[in-house]
Amino acid sequence: MSEESHPVTDQIETELSKKLFHLKTLYDVSRELIGLDSIEAIAHVFLMMSTGNFGILQGFMQLHDRRAGSANTIEIVGIQDSEQKLLEQVAGRLLIKDAYQGDGIKILEERHRGFLPEFIDQMMIFEVSNSCTGVLGLGPKIMGDPFSDADLDLLETLVNNLIAALKNAMATEALKDAYQEVSTLNRAKDKVINHLSHELKTPIALLGGSLGLLKRALAEVPGKKWKRIIVRAERSLQRLSGLQQEASDIMQIRSYDSGRMICDLLDQCSDELETLIDHEAGEKPVAERVRKRIDAIFDVQPALPEEIALDKYVTTTLETIRSEYSHRKLDLRFAANALSKISMPTTVITKVIRGLVKNAIENTPDGGKIKVSTTRKGDDIALEVRDYGVGILQDHQTRIFQGFFPTQRTDAYSSKRPFDFNAGGKGADLLRMKIFSERFGFSLDYTSERCPHLPTSKDICPGAVHLCNACHTPEDCFNAGGSSFRIIFPSNSIA
DSSP, X not given: OOOOOOHHHHHHHHHHHHHHHHHHHHHHHHHHHTTOOOXXXXXXXXXXXXXXXXXXXOEEEXXXXXXXXXXXXXXXXXXXXXXXXXXXXXXXHHHHTXXXXXXXXXXXXXXXXXXXXXXXXXXXXXXXXXXXXXXXXXXXXXXXXXXXXXXXXXXXXXXXXXXXXXXXXXXXXXXXXXXXXXXXXXXXXXXXXXXXXXHHHHHXXXXXXXXXXXXXXXXXXXXXXXXXXXXXXXXXXXXXXXXXXXXXXXXTTOOOOHHHHHHHHHXXXXXXXXXXXXXXXXXXXXXXXXXXXXXXXXXXXXXOOEEEXXXXXXXXXXXXXXXXXTTSOOEEEEEEOOXXXXXXXHHHHHHHHHHHHHHHXXXXXXXXXXEEEEEEETTEEEEEEEEOSOOOOHHHHTXXXXXXXXXXXXXXXXXXXXXXXXXXXXXXXXXXXXXXXXXXXXXXXXXXXXXXXXXXXXXXXXXBGGGOTTOSSHHHHHTTOEEEEEEEEOGGGBO
């Protein structure tokens, strides 16, 4: 007896087959997305598997990050180049113009898809994060049958998996960025410690030699008081030497004895008080004398603003420091284009002008030029120091105002004096200027372009334009790199 097909049984088998197909599709797509940490790779795999499983020849996906301010097409399948531009514009409008606001996934209704290309049958808008939304568009099925409710449910489930994968990828990218930032900070920290250790070597050696000479010169002088002073000085020098060695130890990841540091601090305070009392006792009350001495040492007197003719003051300051860089062959010019006066403490403006000019000179090879100028910027006045020197490396530019971050290699300026080319320093001048700007209400910014012939910190400029193999004329050097530091004095600081 032959079995006849029963309509109900056939329907059940069809439904079971569809559910099995949907489950297999969900499993396959989810499995392929696991482990992917690239947004581009996730989009590619998802779109290829989705179009393949649904029997679709055309599809696209586009994400928009509101923080970046632009939409980026992540993946396109089976769409002609001539149609891609229109599709990108349509998807961009959907994402950028807040066409989708809210959580979860939204299937764009047919009445809202009249402006879409004819080859797009279904479109979903989804939110990945508070700042990132996406759109998925799929063409019609090859077999011609429409998307069923079950198909749309499956597609929505798949997109939920896509969102989870994209969130993981974004978190991974954020972790990588954070790791890169921490690595950069660690390199900066190592450079600071190495720099401080190096900076201490020369003065410690000079102080040691000077104390030895002083002891020999005082050997025939009677009295015990000077001997106690020398002993304290030697003890302090030994402490400095130990500090220098500890900095070197840190660089070599040696252990640091915090207990010894506290004892040294107590000894230092004891020695300082003894010195002050020995020097001051008997003339006036000790407390008053000590207070005045501390005020003199640490310069705690308030800096009072004065009315300064900026152009004349810049000219005078440049003349004052001219002898200090007279051994350099530089073309330093000042162009005065703003004749207003500013209200600023003279000590502050002197340190700022001197620091910026010194920085420019030390970063400009012989045969180079430096321009100092004052100009009007609306109601404000700008003081600019522009050098045509080596420029600052890109990864150093974010840290030059943080203090104790020299842009030169530590061993590149060991025997040089201020205003020498590549002389370097403690890296604190720009930090001090930044603090001045915050305290006295002016702004400080800069732009810099590294000389392309010196792409890394290990590449050293020869120090003179005529010695550079890459420059045939001075103009070649002038056009290669340089830095411009600019101070803006706002209208409320103009006298």
